[in-house]
Amino acid sequence: MKKIISIAIILIIPCHFIFSQTKVSDNKVELLIPNSERIDPGWGSGTEDFRNLEILDKIDETSSERRFKEAARDYRISIDIFQNTESSIESKKEEYEQEVNPQDRYEWQKRAREDARNRELAKLLNDGRNQAVQYLIRGMTTLDKIENPTVKSQASFLDLKAGLYREYAKHQFSMKNYIPVTDILLRYIQLNEKYEKESEPHKILAFCFEKMQMSALKNKKYEIADDFKEKKNRHLITFAELHYGKSSTEYQTISEKVMKDY
Template identity: 45%
Template sequence: MKFPSLFLSISLIFLGSYSLSSKDNKPSASAETRVESILPTAPESGSPWGDDASKLESISILNLIDEKNSQKRWQDANKEYSTAIDQFELGRKTIEKNREESKKEVFYEDRYEWQKQIRRENKEKEFQKQIFDLRSQTVAKLIKGMNLLDKIENPKVKESAPYLDLKSGIYREYIKHQEAFKNYLQVIDFTERYMELSSKNEAEAEPHRLLALSYEKMEQTALKSKNQELYYEFKELKKKHLLRFAEIHYGRESKEYAGIEEKVGKDF
C-alpha cells in the first residue's frame, strides 16, 4: 500500500529528537491517555464496526463496467474478505474455548501458589501468541483483498456501491486488527482512507472515536520525542475528531456534546 507523505514525515521525525522551545507552553510529560475516559469503549449498537462483521453476497457488476476482469477481481477480493472474517472468528472461538478449559486443569505437581501463577501466566502467553498469529494471518488476507480491488481501474466500478461497500468492509476489519496491534499510524491512515471513500462512512461515529484515540497516542509519542510541532498538530486533530464524534454520537444539542466541547475549549 502507498502511504501519504504526512506519515513518511512523521516516521522520519520520530527517528530524531527535537526540543520543545517554549518553557511556558511545555506540556506535562506525565499526562496519561484521557480520551478513553470520556468516550465509549466500543462501537454503538448496530454499527458496522461491531464484532459481527457483515459479509457481502457475490453479485454481478458486469452491467456497470466494460473491463472483463473487474468482476473476477471483485469476487476474488470478496472471497478473501469473507474468508478472513470466518477464519478469524472460528480461530478466536477456539482459542477462547481452550482458554476456559485450561482454567479447569489441575497440576498436582504445583504445590505452591507461585508455581500455579507461573503456569497460568505461561499459558496465557501461549494464548496471546495464538491470537497474535491469527490476527497476522487475517491481516494478510485483508491486504490481499485490498490489492485485488486496487487492480480495478475502471472508474465506473470504483464509484459503484459493490466496490465501495467491499472496500469499506475490508478497511474496517483491517483497522480493527491494527488497533489491537496498537499500530496507531496504520489506524489513522486507513481510517482517513475509509472516510474518504464515501460521505456515509464519514458520518459514522466510530471512525472519529478511533481517530481521537489514535491521535492522542501519537500526541503522547510526539511529546516523548520532544517534537513541539507534531505534538500540537496531533492535539488539534484529536480535538477535531472528538467534537465530530460527539456531534454524530450524541447530537449537537446534547449535554454530552456540550461537555466535550467545553473540554476541547480548555485545550483538553
C-alpha cells in the same frame, strides 16, 4: 499502500513540553468518552460477516470482474481466519478450565501456569490477526487495481472496500499500530458521506492521534505534537456531535474540555 508518516525533528523550549504534557493528561480521550453500548454497525469487537456481499453479475471489463471477486474472496478468507482463531481460543479456555494439576501445590506454580496459558492465548490471537491482515491487504491491493469506472461506481464495490478498510483498522488498532489505523480510517471516512457520519471512526482516530501526540512529546517533537493534538480534538468533537448530538450534555462537556486544550 503508503502507511508511513514522515516526521521532522523540531526542538522547542522545555516549558512548552511541560504545558503540552499537562494538556494531554487533562484531556485524555478515554476519560472524555466512556465505553458505549451503542456502536455503529460493523465496529463491534467481532468480525463483520460479509457472506451476503452482492457480487456483480454483469461487468463489462472481464479483468475488473475477476479482481472484484478475488478481493471479495480474500475478505471472506480473512473473516474466516479470525473467526476460527476466536473459536480456537474459546476451546483452549474450556480445556484449561477442565485441567487438573495436582502438582501445582504452591501459589507461584499456579501463577506460572496461568502466565504460560495467557502467553499461549495471546500468541494464538496475534497470529490470527496477522494472518487476517495479510488477506485484507491483498484484497485492498486487488481492489486498487480495478480501473473500470462502471465497476467502481457500484455500491457493492464501495461496500467491499469499506469492509476491508474497517476490518483492517480494527485489527491494527487491537495490535496498537496507530499509524496505519489513522491512515486507513482517514481513507475510510472519505469513501462516502455515509461512512464519514459514523461516529466510531472519529472516536478511534481521536484515540490514535492522542497516542501519536504523546509519542511526539516524549521525543521532544513539539510542533508535531501540537498538530496531532489539533487533529485529536477535531475528531473528538466530531465524534461527540455524531454520537450524542449537539444539544446533548455530553457534547457540551467534551466541547468545553477541548476548548480549554487550546
